[in-house]
Amino acid sequence: MKIIEGFKLRNVAGQTVITGEGLKQIDFNKLISLNPTAAYLWQQIEDKEFTVETLVELLTSHYEVDEATARQDAEEILQQWHAVGLIEA
Amino acid sequence: MxxxxxxxxxxxxxxxxxxxxxxxxxxxxxxxxxxxxxxxxxxxxxxxxxxxxxxxxxxxxxxxxxxxxxxxxxxxxxxxxxxxxxxxxxxxxxxxxxxxxxxxxxxxxxxxxxxxxxxxxxxxxxxxxxxxxxxxxxxAKLDTLLMHASAIVCDGKGYLFMGKSGTGKSTHSSLWIKYIEGSKLMNDDNPVIRIVHGVPILYGSPWSGKTPCYRNVSAPVGGFIRLKQGAENRIRRQNPIESYASLLSSSSGMAWEQSLSDGKDCALQHFIALVPCWLMECRPDEEAARLCADTVRKEEPCND
Known part of the structure; x- marks a missing residue:
């Protein structure tokens, strides 16, 4: 899967948010707030094809976390991103 | 010729x-x-x-x-x-x-x-x-935003009422004009806001929707108020993310190019750092106008 075109990571008052800015997202009238972990993942997979495995690997190599927890977190994040229309298969 | x-x-x-x-x-x-x-x-x-x-x-x-x-x-x-x-x-x-x-x-x-x-x-x-x-x-790159809001000026300060179509922006403005002494409509649909030498200023414009209110006047911005219809009148300050989202959704933009959206982001960040943003749930009544006016006029500009 990959991130849908037209989203941009921005820093608003010290917090990381996603805005829809490109032409493809001209009607995306939302602001998605990311916690530091989600922001880290986003930055690593921007402009790339990725799978759940990619996220699990990123999480386990960057944070003190076991694989099972990482997988659970990764799946949860992907589910959320999918629900708001940030990623596509 | x-x-x-x-x-x-x-x-x-x-x-x-x-x-x-x-x-x-x-x-x-x-x-x-x-x-x-x-x-x-x-x-x-x-x-x-x-x-x-x-x-x-x-x-x-x-x-x-x-x-x-x-x-x-x-x-x-x-x-x-x-x-x-x-x-x-x-x-x-x-x-x-x-x-x-x-x-x-x-x-x-x-x-x-x-x-x-x-x-x-x-x-x-x-x-x-x-x-x-x-x-x-x-x-787009000049710290200027064309807003979708009804704007009034009261005691020398400008206040913008924002919200989805049909929320009652114009109604809330008219309640201020009726009940809050010293308030006057500045623009009813598309006022302009701009940062001039570090000061956020509200301006009237030639674009005012269905209300012919084309006033060439300006005032320092005193507050951005997002309106939502509610059973009770209630008002609270928005956090920075809510403030950013509120201004983002109520400002016009043709953000198909990075430079245009960067310009807009820059202006939005400046405004939320300088001006208090509020969320007001309200009924279309006198109490709503009084609660809003009493709250937002007391507030000093942001210091962060």
Missing amino acids: DTTQTYRVAGHNFSVQMDATSALWNHLGNYAPFETQACDEKEKIFTLRVEDDLQTDFHTFSTLLLRKDPEAEALGLEVYKGAQGDYLFHLSLPHTDGVNARLRVSSDYRTAAVQTEGSEAAQAFAFNRTLMICYLLAT
């Missing part, structure tokens, strides 16, 4: 050029309060020229950037990008056949030309929207 008229909106000068006998001149009453003396090209943000025979070779404008079909109330819009980095806009009014304005804008947004078609009223309407688009593009 062409005539040129220069206007000044929120401190930004722009010119309109067209034949002295053109009927469009008769439809620019909303711009009259904003007329200013002719000035040097360098002091203008753009010049819009009305042409009878606009050259828009489709081979050079081959990339379709955006298409929005006309809807019940909304204008149809197509945007093409040309080989030289310039843009071509097609505007269509609802319930009309074909295109009512073809607008060509240079890549630096400073030079624009338009040809209008259709009935005189349709041409006038399309021309007005054309000027809004030119203004929006030319000010």
Whole structure:
């Protein structure tokens, strides 16, 4: 899967948010707030094809976390991103 | 024989050029309060020229950037990008056949030309929207935002009421005017906000929706208030993310290019750092206006 075109990571008052800015997202009238972990993942997979495995690997190599927890977190994040229309298969 | 008229909106000068006998001149009453003396090209943000025979070779404008079909109330819009980095806009009014304005804008947004078609009223309407688009593009990087809000001025400070269509922005303004001494409508649909030497300023504009309120006045911004209909009157400060989201969704933008959206982001960040933003749930009554006025007028500007 990959991130849908037209989203941009921005820093608003010290917090990381996603805005829809490109032409493809001209009607995306939302602001998605990311916690530091989600922001880290986003930055690593921007402009790339990725799978759940990619996220699990990123999480386990960057944070003190076991694989099972990482997988659970990764799946949860992907589910959320999918629900708001940030990623596509 | 062409005539040129220069206007000044929120401190930004722009010119309109067209034949002295053109009927469009008769439809620019909303711009009259904003007329200013002719000035040097360098002091203008753009010049819009009305042409009878606009050259828009489709081979050079081959990339379709955006298409929005006309809807019940909304204008149809197509945007093409040309080989030289310039843009071509097609505007269509609802319930009309074909295109009512073809607008060509240079890549630096400073030079624009338009040809209008259709009935005189349709041409006038399309021309007005054309000027809004030119203004929006030319000010995108200038810490300036064209807002969708009803704005009042009270005791020398400007307050903007924002919210989805039908929320009651105009109603809330009229409640302030009725019950809060010293308040006056500044603009009922599209006021302009701008940061001038570090101070956030609210300006009236030639665009005011259905209410003909085209006042060439300004005041420092005292607060942004997002309105939501509610059973009770309640108001609270928004956190920075909520404030950013609130202003983002109520400001016009043509953010199809990185530089345009960066410009907008920069302006939004400046405003939320300088001006308190509020969320008000309200009924359309006197108490709502009093609660709002008592709360937002007490607040000192942000210090963070």
